[in-house]
Amino acid sequence: MKAIRNIQYVAMVFFGLLLGTSCSGLLDEPLENQQIAEGTDYTQTQNMVLMLYGAYNQLYDFGWEVYPTLSVRGDDIDIGGRGDQPLFAQADSFRYDRNFWALNNSWTSLYTDLIYWQGAIEEIQKYQEAGANQGTAQQYIAEIKVMQGFEFLQLARMWGRILIPPSSQPSQLFNVELSSFEDVMQHIATLMDEAIPLLPNVRPNQRTDIPGGITRYTAYAVKAMASLELKNYPAVAEATGQIISSGLFSLEPDFYHLFKLRGKLNSENLLELQYSDYGTPTGTSNKYLWDFFGPTSWTPARSGASGGWGFWEPSMKYIQFMLDRGERERLETTVIFTPDGITDLRNAYPGTPSWVSNVTPDGDVFNNSVRTKFYSGKHYWPSTMLTQGRTAYGENKNFTVIRYAEVLLMHAEALVSGASSSAMTADAAVNEVRNRVGLGALSGVTLDQVLDEKFAEFAGEWGIRFYDLVRHDRTAELSYGGRSYDATTDRYFPYPLLQQDILPQLRDEN
Amino acid sequence: MRNLFTCFLLLCVVPGFALAQHRVSGRVTDALTSGGIPGVTVIVKGTETATQTDATGNFTIEANATDTLVFRSLGYALQEIPISSRTDVAVVLQGEGTELEEVVVVGYGTQRQRDLTTAVTTVRADDIAKTPNAQAMQSLQGRVAGVQIVSNGAPGASPTVRLRGIGSFEGNAAPLYVVDGMFFDNIDFLNPNDIATISVLKDASASAIYGVRAGNGVVLVETKSGAYNKPGEIVYDAYYGIQNPQNVLKMANAQQFVQYINGTGSAADIQLVQNAMQRYGRSRLDPNLPDVNTDWYSEIMSPAPIQNHNLSFNGGGESTRYSIGGSYFDQAGLLELQRNNYRRLNFRVKVDSKVKDWLNVGGNFNVSTARQYNGENTAWFRSYFAVPILPVYDDANTNAIPVKYANAQQIGYRGSQNPFFPLEYIDNRNHVAKLLGNFHAEVALWEQKLKFRTQYNYGLSFVNTRRVDFEYHDGVTQHQSAIRRQNTTDYDQVWDNFLTYDDNFGKHNLNVVLGQSYRSEYSELLFARGTAISPAPSRAAEQYWYLANATDFDLNSIGDADGGTLNANLQFLSFFGRAAYNYDDRYLLYATFRRDGNNKFQQTWGNFATVGAGWVLSEEEFFDVPGIDFLKFRASWGQLGNDAISPSVGLPTLQENNGAINGTRIIGRRLNPTFDLITQWETTVEKNFGVDAQFLNSRLSLEADYFIRDTRNLAVTIIPPVFASAERRSVGEIRNQGLELNLNWRDNLSEDFSYNIGGNIATLTNKVLGLGGADGLNAGSAEFRQRSIIGQPYQAFYGYEVTGVFDSPQQIQNTYDADFVAEKSLVPGDLIFKDQNGDGIIDDQDRVVLGSYLPDFTWGANLGFRYKKLEFAALLQGQTGYHILNRKRGEMIFTNDTNIDADLATNLWTEGGGSSKNYPSAAGLRRAWNQVMSSYFVEAGSYFRLQNVRLSYSLLGKEINGVNWPETRLTLTAERPLTVFKYNGFNPEVANGVDREVYPIPAIYTLGVTIKL
Secondary structure, X not given: OHHHHHHHHHXXXXXXXXXXXXXXXXXXXXXXXXXXXHHOOOOOHHHHHHHHHHHHHHHHOOOOOHHHHHHOOOOOEEEEOOOOOHHHHHHHOOOOOOOOHHHHHHHHHHHHHHHHHHHHHHHHHHHHHOOOOHHHHHHHHHHHHHHHHHHHHHHHHHHOOEOOOOOXXXXXXXXXXXXXXXXXXXXXXXXXXXXXXHOOOOOHHHOOOOOOOOOHHHHHHHHHHHHHHOOOHHHHHHHHHHHHHHOOOOOOOOHHXXXXXXXXXXXXXXXXXXXXXXXXXXXXXXXXXXXXXXXXXXXOOOOEOOOOOOEEEEOHHHHHHHHHOOOOHHHHHHEEEOHHHHHHHHHHOOOOOOOOOOEOOXXXXXXXXXXXXXXXXXXXXXXXXXXXXXXXXXXXXXEEEEEHHHHHHHHHHHHHOOOOOOOOOHHHHHHHHHHHOOOOOOOOOOHHHHHHHHHHHHOOOOOHHHHHHHHOOOHHHHOOOOOOOOOOOOOOOOOOHHHHHHOHHHHHHO | OHHHHHHHHHHHOOHHHHOOXXXXXXXXXXXXXXXXXXXXXXXXXXXXXXXXXXXXXXXXXXXXXXXXXXXXXXXXXXXXXXXXXXXXXXXXXXXXXXXXXXXXXXXXXXXXXXXXXOOEXXXXXXXXXXXXXXXXXXXXXXXXXXXXXXXXXXXXXXXXXXEOOOOOOOOOOOOEEEEOOEEEOOOOOOOHXXXXXXXXXXXXXXXXXXXXXXXXXXXXXXXXXXXXXXXXXXXXXXXXXXXXXXXXXXXXXXXXXXXXXXXXXXXXXXXXXXXXXXXHOEOOOOXXXXXXXXXXXXXXXXXXXXEEEEEEEEEEXXXXXXXXXXXXXXXXXXXXXXXXXXXXXXXXXXXXXXXXXXXXXXXXXXXXXXXXXXXXXXXXXXXXXXXXXXXXXXXXXXXXXXXXXXXXXXXXOOOOOOOHHHHHHEEEEEEEEEEEEEEEEEEEEEOOOEEEXXXXXXXXXXXXXXXXXXXXXXXXXXXXXXXXXXXXXXXXXXXXXXXXXXEEEOOEEEEEEEEXXXXXXXXEEEEEEEEEEOOOOOHHHHHHOOHHHEEEEOHHHOEOOOHHHHHOEEEEEXXXXXXXXXXXXXXXXXXXXXXXXXXXXXXXXXXXXXXXXXXXXXXXXXXXXXXXXXXXXXXXXXXXXXXXXXXXXXXXEEEEEEEEEOOEEEXXXXXXXXXXXXXXXXXXEEEEXXXXXXXXXXXXXXXXXXXXXXXXXXXXXXXXXXXXXXXXEEEEEEEEEEEEEEEEEEEEOOOOEEEEEEEEEEEOEEEEEEEOOOOEEEEEOOOOEEXXXXXXXXXXXXXXXXXXXXXXXXXXXXXXOHHHHHHHOOOOOOEEEOOOOOOOOOOHHHOEEEEOOOOOEEEEEEEEEEEOOEEEEXXXXXXXXXXXXXXXXXXXXXXXXXXXXXXXXXXXXXXXXXXXXXXXXXXXXXXXXXXXXXXXXXXXOOEEXXXXXXXXXXXXXXXXXXXXXXXXXXXXXXXXXXXXXXXXXXXXXXXXXEOOOOOOOOXXXXXXXXXXX
């Protein structure tokens, strides 16, 4: 009897243990919700476009700190935001700290885009090999190359000698030598040459698949910008001439509204970062962090609209330059005045016209701020243009990157620098830009006049002014308002300390 | 039925049962004091019949005239006395090795304390109950050497618990909690009163049987059980008290603030003070000040009540024991206005039954439901920064709807500042429910020597959170209403099957356990955020706070997956064994082995082993040292794993992103070429050496442990070149080592008076040994850098060393290179940073480690006495040798138009006056030079605290007014009545060392009552 019972127990124990052991198949359960790239079915060619969308989303997801890092150093704009981010103020004054976080973030943000885009190109190639339409695949790759070209340009403008990633694998950069500034620009020009024939021959806002996306003319514009840095003026004239003679682009007649709602997918734009609140009063929104530019104190025309951090202060130098030129439309569009700013201006510039006001054409009143005296008008979005219900500063505003005016003035710059073109004369190009804002025509324009025109037109935009001055060795202009620019040391930022720790090439360079 | 039961007894139990019963009564007294000893367990040897002595030491038990009675009590030597037909027995117990005979819970079984070769500390119910807190772990603060507890003052929040330092770069390095066999990440759901013991398995040898889960240490929690043959008992236990904010940080008042602002010389800021005077009027006392002097902390904070009620029923008969109970805990938060409290209701049933003489079956069910309203932490942050020249209300702020709170933006400040905005217009609610079900069966296979036990545990956990943002206008900006909900459900199960063999052959005692365990963890998550709620949410109409009333949804914040999804379905399979051998109570050997399998890492299986040995020198015949009653040396070595780290895919993945193209939301994909490769769990090897001793008739006891704990294969972040996304690899290495000492003295001076005094200390050295090639790994933020550097503590504060404040231009010129001084335009009142490399300039090369947030030294001391029915107990504790980043002062670098604390305001450097505390000048506070991470922001965090003082008085079965009053005890408790520290903050307990918005930890004063029926 007892023996039988014991046998039962032992059987039970074994049963238990066995049951446990038989569970071992459970250990093969995969981890949840991970799309392994290797597992992609590339014959599902309809998914190829997702990689392109992803590339655009990556482009539009532009870090707020990258823009000021790449464009703060000119005499057109000061950082503002006093009392916050002192290292940005130091960078504005050419006192660079390699341990400044925004340098590292700008470096990694741009490179991260480049790496993701390289990955997208590699993935699209796999779809193509698996049978996707070759023309479509090649066009997608060409679009992504233009994005790469644009960000290579920004990287090299900031750091001079940079690394060109050979593949989508960051670790391969350990074995890559630094490329010279000129080599990078040449690389961009080559990328654009590869892309141009494969891209749609339309204006970006004419694209129906990706309205506002990249077209052949975006590539020409990027090529022109790279060629300009190389001082390869014939190439600039050729690329800009292609854009001009396409006849597709025109300047938005109202300069103020170019940077407002009317600027979204405007026929002047060759490249813009797109955002949207999807027309709903609350809920989903993809936006650039415009708060950076917003006022710390204002009385918006629509009560309850939010302000911002009080950065990006147009320089007193620029304001006086514009007043000297007798310009109003571009000055009012570029600069928003505060009462304190107006007082300072009147003290410094007794002839300040009476129309200078702290009320914008859309009725927003900008109040005094401890952080800044002036705000950036090009990055301002009237409270009345906010979708009803929305309150965040600039919500639904697009970020214009390359516009036709820049193409015209690059064209003029190339021509007055010795290039020739049948597309348009330098005078015609400059006058088209001046005409829009009601300025009289010039004839026999000089390089000085072209650069002044660019200063007046592009203040606060993408560092255009700084890179113009550096390129033409007119850096004395940069030593203003207590700043002192040293051409031998201040053209490029130091490599970020964090990157020097990782990449020996950078350490040796510094 | 009754007949059947009798038959069962007759059949199964020893024939002796049929003999005539015999009633024996008597009194148990203490040999030293001759006083009666309450609570002595009296067992009829060889049977399950047992009872306990009453409060005066008397007992009555039914037995046979030939039986032997066994008397067992904590702190006394066991005694066996044959009845020899007597009906009255007087028993005198000798004091003995206090805890030596105690049975200690170890993994999958128990061991006698004296047999341990490992470091295990057990805290028992009466000590746990001393702390009026919802969190049982809080009661361990200062009681257990080597366990660092960092309190959290928010209602219902768990303290941070660290066992022997930090051995992982991920997670919060929290230990594994095993509650009656079930695994938990924390025990915040348990009612402390339901806990019988908390055993802290400190060294690797003790916890190795939990293998891959044990890397951060293991805490075993046993809930209370009934007792066989014990008459039913009803216990009501309650306390009510007040939490009082203490050590409230003094902020600059209006006068100090204005003086500081004038000191900055900033015209813009001085204008803001003028604006305040215009808007709010001038002070009649000092016309240069605004007529406002707001002390924000006192505005938002007030004392709050705390209360707890327990009702439990315990007891047992011949074959069944039970413990049933319920409790209600209610703690209000310190924040005014906003709902800020925690309520928890617990129910539990624990039943064990001897169904057959060979089969014991039991179950355990624990339900815990809690509702927590979390105070908006921003309010603490804002109260620090809000300027004192801003009132709470401003009748002129007519745009503000619905309440006219003052808005600092209206006098020119950057932010609205007023903490009442978040307090009034945000409501955070958490519903937390945890269910623990447990079934076990134990089969005696071969007498009581070989047993098989199977136990199945299921843990269900629901955490449902809801955050409601109300629609309001602050006078400047309109704020939309929104509701965010997140529901998380965890389904965890553990099924253990194991055999225990217990035997002795003469002087050889052997205990062997062999088993197998299956475990799974499955979790689900759902979150969504809706905006523009219609009707707009109001506190008066909570019934409309539903997502269904949202006008819009934010597609970017709806989902059922987050970073933790990878973890959502985990499977584990384990085999384990243990052998404990004891020869003649002199030589002890101990070994465990566990083999763990998982689907979490590329490496599926891992082995974890330990060996330990002990030598009880005092049992040797040659040992004859007067005064030493017990002396044991022990040493152990063990391996552990830590799988509480995120797993990895190990391959490039495709990720979704989104953006807008022409006003249409587009979902795209990108290829992430970088990936984590965490091939395995983190591994720990620990060596532990210990001594246990008892002196002077066991009045004095000593426990000492020294350990070296090395953890390898740590998941560490590797920064790839140029790419913003970091990769994790199993390459880190860290060491924790330290010494723990516990000394206790207890003595009875008379039957009426006994006392005890004791203390514990622990040291800890934490050192990063490897990072996979890198010299250091950044942590913290770019502005407030923390860095794990090889040879230094984990995430040490890293920056410039302040040696003083410049007093003169000459001093500046003498200190640094002339060009450098010119470039930086340094002025008197700026901090002096030490030029560590002596190159004349201060740059990133001059940064050094400024301190670690892990204390080098923690200590606790206890003192207690009993005089007749009056008992007193006090606990002191402290931590030293650690640092806190005063991140509140650091906020200056982002926004300088805020208030500062009074200590800073009154000790700023001034021309001619200098600064006794090495603070910069008022203007200097705003200069970039002084805003870099330096020792100015890093303060010593040492503190000393009177942790707990408790006075209780017992009324034992007294007859009052003719009514026989039940056993009653009244208790007065003061929890944390006094904390002494220098740190310029609310409290020196900051879990991660970065003090930005820490909930104050209040002092608590309670009155408690315990009634036993």
